[in-house]
Amino acid sequence: MALIRKIGVIGQGHVGAHVANSLLMQGVADELYLADINAQKLESECQDLTDSMSFYPHNCRVVNCGEKYELLAGCDVVVNAAGDVAKAAGDRDGELFVTAEITRTWPRRLVDAGFGGVIVTISNPCDVVATEIWHLTGYDPRRIIGSGTALDSARLKNAIARRVSLDQRSICAYMLGEHGTSQFAAWSAVNFGGKPLAELAAEQPNRFGFDLAQAEKDARFGGYVTYAGKGCTEYAIANAAVRLVRAVVSDEHLVTACSTLLTGEYGESGHYTSLPCVVGAAGVEEVVTLSLTEAEQAELHASCEHIKGNIARLTWWDEERRPSLR
Numbered sequence: 001m002a003l004i005r006k007i008g009v010i011g012q013g014h015v016g017a018h019v020a021n022s023l024l025m026q027g028v029a030d031e032l033y034l035a036d037i038n039a040q041k042l043e044s045e046c047q048d049l050t051d052s053m054s055f056y057p058h059n060c061r062v063v064n065c066g067e068k069y070e071l072l073a074g075c076d077v078v079v080n081a082a083g084d085v086a087k088a089a090g091d092r093d094g095e096l097f098v099t100a101e102i103t104r105t106w107p108r109r110l111v112d113a114g115f116g117g118v119i120v121t122i123s124n125p126c127d128v129v130a131t132e133i134w135h136l137t138g139y140d141p142r143r144i145i146g147s148g149t150a151l152d153s154a155r156l157k158n159a160i161a162r163r164v165s166l167d168q169r170s171i172c173a174y175m176l177g178e179h180g181t182s183q184f185a186a187w188s189a190v191n192f193g194g195k196p197l198a199e200l201a202a203e204q205p206n207r208f209g210f211d212l213a214q215a216e217k218d219a220r221f222g223g224y225v226t227y228a229g230k231g232c233t234e235y236a237i238a239n240a241a242v243r244l245v246r247a248v249v250s251d252e253h254l255v256t257a258c259s260t261l262l263t264g265e266y267g268e269s270g271h272y273t274s275l276p277c278v279v280g281a282a283g284v285e286e287v288v289t290l291s292l293t294e295a296e297q298a299e300l301h302a303s304c305e306h307i308k309g310n311i312a313r314l315t316w317w318d319e320e321r322r323p324s325l326r
């Protein structure tokens with residue numbers, strides 16, 4: 001019996017539509033289940049994707065699920081990209097009350113329909129939404145992955161690669177903490193083929209002794225550069241999310257930054273944020289705790305405080321938790 005890979009995408013805006021296209025371009029899905037409250041947009045996206053089927057590497061059945069989230073219950077992975085990106089123009093937190101409300105709709109319906117897969121959630125503020133999905137579903141937290149700083153880490157590699165003239169994929173570098181402005185570069189962990197950045201900077205200061213603060217700023221605010229001219233960011237986040245989906249469906253045990261529930265790492269617990277994680281069929285299988293410097297740990301704590309502050313703004317949170325979690 002052939003394995004049928006079923007992937008769902010909730011929200012067919014800029015990001016969700018690119019996730020769908022990227023999944024098909026990379027041949028990751030055999031069946032694609034798309035949902036959105038905007039019936040016309042959804043129908044148009046389904047038409048455009050199926051019109052492209054002759055050009056994708058594999059055939060795929062595309063299912064228009066409308067708002068029937070229950071139809072996604074058989075998926076191996078569901079990607080959440082529902083939101084209203086216009087509200088995030090100046091700050092991702094601007095979408096807090098919008099995405100928090102949206103998240104009160106679909107997760108329970110997936111639970112009640114017997115969903116047994118992994119959720120990759122993109123919608124902002126990413127760490128808060130991931131925490132909320134965990135609270136509302138009561139799932140094993142490893143099954144809920146926030147895309148978190150997977151994207152920001154790619155932006156950091158882009159910023160470093162431009163300065164040192166190396167392939168981005170050959171650089172090990174992480175932005176950690178919140179997928180928001182409180183994220184930070186874990187410079188102490190940056191290495192090239194196993195050689196730490198600090199050693200290279202001492203040996204070749206002209207090439208590797210670049211301005212760390214400026215490179216970090218490029219990563220932290222790269223999304224706003226993209227947003228400024230497009231009113232959204234789409235290619236990089238879609239590819240980052242599909243990378244996570246591939247790691248799950250192929251049980252890759254991929255090491256990547258992503259947002260996961262903290263359970264005591266660096267003294268933090270009870271909410272999602274990004275650390276390097278091992279991602280496979282079960283979702284987040286392990287969290288990699290780095291030997292962060294004291295200054296980096298202070299940045300992580302500040303980032304966690306910001307996420308916890310946003311969670312505290314959602315006053316209905318406790319009443320709506322699933323009983324098993326009270």
Ligand SMILES: NC(=O)c1ccc[n+]([C@@H]2O[C@H](COP(=O)([O-])OP(=O)(O)OC[C@H]3O[C@@H](n4cnc5c(N)ncnc54)[C@H](O)[C@@H]3O)[C@@H](O)[C@H]2O)c1
Nearest residue numbers: 011012013014015036037038082083084085122123124237
């Ligand atoms: N985590 C990241 O790195 C990252 C990067 C880019 C965008 N984002 C976030 O991803 C989300 C989507 O971004 P976008 O540019 O596609 O936004 P968008 O406004 O273009 O599209 C959002 C889509 O969600 C749909 N939607 C709203 N409520 C829904 C519901 N209850 N069920 C199903 N669909 C619903 C809308 O109809 C719309 O089609 C936003 O929250 C955005 O901030 C996150």
